[in-house]
Amino acid sequence: MASTPKTRPTDADPVAYCAALPTPRRRSVGAALMTLFEEVTGEPSVMWGPSMIGYGSVPHTAATGRSSADWFVVGFSPRTAAISLYGLQSAPGAAELLACRGKHRTGAGCVYVNGLADIDPSVLRELVALAWASEPTGC
Numbered sequence: 001m002a003s004t005p006k007t008r009p010t011d012a013d014p015v016a017y018c019a020a021l022p023t024p025r026r027r028s029v030g031a032a033l034m035t036l037f038e039e040v041t042g043e044p045s046v047m048w049g050p051s052m053i054g055y056g057s058v059p060h061t062a063a064t065g066r067s068s069a070d071w072f073v074v075g076f077s078p079r080t081a082a083i084s085l086y087g088l089q090s091a092p093g094a095a096e097l098l099a100c101r102g103k104h105r106t107g108a109g110c111v112y113v114n115g116l117a118d119i120d121p122s123v124l125r126e127l128v129a130l131a132w133a134s135e136p137t138g139c
Contacts (some may be wrong), residue, residue, distance in 0.1 A: 008069060009047040014045035014053045021078060022070045029116055030078040036121075037074065040128040052086065056132070074131045082112040091130035097123050 018030030029111050034045050034053065043055040054072025074087040086093055098104055103118040104111050111127075113119050 007052060007071075008113075009054070009057070009072075010047045010049065012047040012050075014047050017047060017053070018078065019049075023051070026078045026080070026116070029083055031076065032116060033076045033083070036125060037076065037128060040125055040130050041074065048072055048075065051079070052084075054086070074128055082114050083094070085111040085124075085127075088127045088131045091127065092135045093130055094127055097127055106120065 014030075014034060018022070018027055020032060021027045021030055036053050037043075037053075038045060041055040045055065046116045048071075050055040052072075052075055054075030056073035058073055059070055069071050072086065074085075076086060078082040085137070086109065089098070089106050089109065093139075098106075098111065104113045118126075
C-alpha cells in the first residue's frame with residue numbers, strides 16, 4: 001500500500017502565513033515572491049504543508065516510478081537559512097540562466113538562494129515562466 005505524502009495542499013492562508021513570519025526579511029521575501037509567482041503563473045497561492053507556497057497541481061511520480069499524490073508545479077518557501085525555490089531547475093534553459101545570473105545552489109529539484117538580492121529579478125521571473133510552461137517534474 002502506498003503511503004500518502006505529508007506535504008499536501010492545506011486551507012491555510014499564504015498571505016497570513018507570510019505576514020506572521022518572524023523576521024521582516026522573511027515577511028518581505030514571502031510577499032515579493034507571492035506577487036511574482038502569481039503574476040507569472042496566473043494562479044492563486046496555495047499553502048502546501050506548513051511552510052511551502054505552491055502554484056498549480058500535477059500528479060507526482062516518485063523516483064521509483066510509483067504514482068503518488070499531486071504536487072505543485074512551481075513554488076517557494078521563505079525559510080530561515082535560504083529561500084527554497086521549487087520546480088525551477090529542470091525547465092529547458094534553466095541551468096544556463098542560473099549559471100550566468102545568480103548566486104545559488106541546487107538540491108533535489110530545488111534552487112536555494114540566500115536572499116532575493118542574490119538573483120536577478122528578471123531571471124527569477126523567466127525561470128518561473130519557463131518552469132510553468134514546461135513539462136512539470138515536481139520537486
